[in-house]
Amino acid sequence: MPEVRHIDTRERILDAAEQLFMEHGYEGTSMRQITGEAVVNLAAVNYHFGSKESLMQEVFRRRLDWLNEERLRVLDGMEQAAGGKPLKASQIVDGFFGTLLRLADDKRRGGIVFLRLLGRTHTEPSEFIRAFLAHEYAGVMERYKQALFKALPDVPRAEIVWRFHFMLGATSYAIAGTDALRIVADWDIEEADTVDRIDRLVPRLMSFLLGGLRAPLPQFDEAPDDADARAA
Amino acid sequence: MPEVRHIDTRERILDAAEQLFMEHGYEGTSMRQITGEAVVNLAAVNYHFGSKESLMQEVFRRRLDWLNEERLRVLDGMEQAAGGKPLKASQIVDGFFGTLLRLADDKRRGGIVFLRLLGRTHTEPSEFIRAFLAHEYAGVMERYKQALFKALPDVPRAEIVWRFHFMLGATSYAIAGTDALRIVADWDIEEADTVDRIDRLVPRLMSFLLGGLRAPLPQFDEAPDDADARAA
DNA sequence: CTATGATTCAAACGAACGTATGAATCATGG
DNA sequence: CCATGATTCATACGTTCGTTTGAATCATAG
Numbered sequence: 001m002p003e004v005r006h007i008d009t010r011e012r013i014l015d016a017a018e019q020l021f022m023e024h025g026y027e028g029t030s031m032r033q034i035t036g037e038a039v040v041n042l043a044a045v046n047y048h049f050g051s052k053e054s055l056m057q058e059v060f061r062r063r064l065d066w067l068n069e070e071r072l073r074v075l076d077g078m079e080q081a082a083g084g085k086p087l088k089a090s091q092i093v094d095g096f097f098g099t100l101l102r103l104a105d106d107k108r109r110g111g112i113v114f115l116r117l118l119g120r121t122h123t124e125p126s127e128f129i130r131a132f133l134a135h136e137y138a139g140v141m142e143r144y145k146q147a148l149f150k151a152l153p154d155v156p157r158a159e160i161v162w163r164f165h166f167m168l169g170a171t172s173y174a175i176a177g178t179d180a181l182r183i184v185a186d187w188d189i190e191e192a193d194t195v196d197r198i199d200r201l202v203p204r205l206m207s208f209l210l211g212g213l214r215a216p217l218p219q220f221d222e223a224p225d226d227a228d229a230r231a232a
Numbered sequence: 233m234p235e236v237r238h239i240d241t242r243e244r245i246l247d248a249a250e251q252l253f254m255e256h257g258y259e260g261t262s263m264r265q266i267t268g269e270a271v272v273n274l275a276a277v278n279y280h281f282g283s284k285e286s287l288m289q290e291v292f293r294r295r296l297d298w299l300n301e302e303r304l305r306v307l308d309g310m311e312q313a314a315g316g317k318p319l320k321a322s323q324i325v326d327g328f329f330g331t332l333l334r335l336a337d338d339k340r341r342g343g344i345v346f347l348r349l350l351g352r353t354h355t356e357p358s359e360f361i362r363a364f365l366a367h368e369y370a371g372v373m374e375r376y377k378q379a380l381f382k383a384l385p386d387v388p389r390a391e392i393v394w395r396f397h398f399m400l401g402a403t404s405y406a407i408a409g410t411d412a413l414r415i416v417a418d419w420d421i422e423e424a425d426t427v428d429r430i431d432r433l434v435p436r437l438m439s440f441l442l443g444g445l446r447a448p449l450p451q452f453d454e455a456p457d458d459a460d461a462r463a464a
Numbered sequence: 465c466t467a468t469g470a471t472t473c474a475a476a477c478g479a480a481c482g483t484a485t486g487a488a489t490c491a492t493g494g
Numbered sequence: 495c496c497a498t499g500a501t502t503c504a505t506a507c508g509t510t511c512g513t514t515t516g517a518a519t520c521a522t523a524g
Contacts, residue, residue: 470520482509491500493496
């Protein structure tokens, strides 16, 4: 097999790119940084991936393919077990976000580095990246959306979609900046240490997400204009 | 006063930069794009602001100074009215996030363009930007944090800080991508039209945030290892 | 009406960017 | 064990980047 150096080089590039894209973003990372960190020749990226854009896509595909398939497997399993009855909202949320967050401990599948990269990329401005992510997510999103509709028949569908969106935001942000707490202001979570944070982040975030998902529906009181009246 | 052209040029640069940084990010926006959009000479940015970094900081300072002072004014007013008694959580959340979101309608203070820029920048990788934002936010964060501690005396402080963090994430994401709904997957909110979205986004997001903030506390069942038992 | 300082301008700087090239080096199949 | 195709390598290409420069133009004060 003439594949040994090949694969090794490819993987080293992907690892370095994953790390650097996470730290400095796509535009902020140069080919020379990537190949330098990976200890490969500058031309290797173009040889193996064709371009910087293709490299970026491969960085995501390598991790997202498994993640989204796993999400579908989990959902399939839960629906099978439920035998046609609606799932609980907490199950669905855990299937989608829990499956994501549990990646943090799985270094073989990217671990916390990929998690942070993914969190940051959700708000990445580059057009082609967002388009690519939209395509990668399309199938999974549709399935989970339908499951939530079924689980919460009394909640307007538009409301569910919005709240899914808010949950995505809270999650992206939470994983994008594990250190962002002391960035947005220098709060220090009293007890927090590196290991502790991820372990406890999951139940903390899950409580928050479910609380938000099941919150009382908003009142669109009166005229669209101004409308200072807010529920106290 | 030799200030007329001066100020006009400065402002045109700031407006163009605000728009372009929002669309393409800091690294993805070039000086030539900015000066082209502003219809000023390429050298004008360096003449008026010194560097691209300083320009970025000025773009934010122009808007954030007022926003954060307003947040403090609102909090002061509410605390005065309460006369020493704790505020309601919903008041505090509205003071912080509502004041932010109501900027969307205030074109004079940046409107939705600045709002989206701010949302995206929270996960921006560049070190100096995050450092700058941390400094800008420091005072306001501390005051609101203390207000929440007082309003929710039964909730562990660490939990409040985390939930504030989650709220920030949900909000950033919601405003960063008003179009991100059809980006993350191509959902279309049935009724949603441009005007409608922002009007209804506020009560929707507020309900979600409050639901999350007041959710049942997480259970850290069976410490995984390193039994740092903390009250559940 | 001219002198002065502030602003604008066209042009250029060196550095860094993503990419391409062709020769050198490698591992393998015949 | 040599021929072949895959991979690595040093080097260079053409652009674009942020910034600088010095002259031209402007608005005002004396």
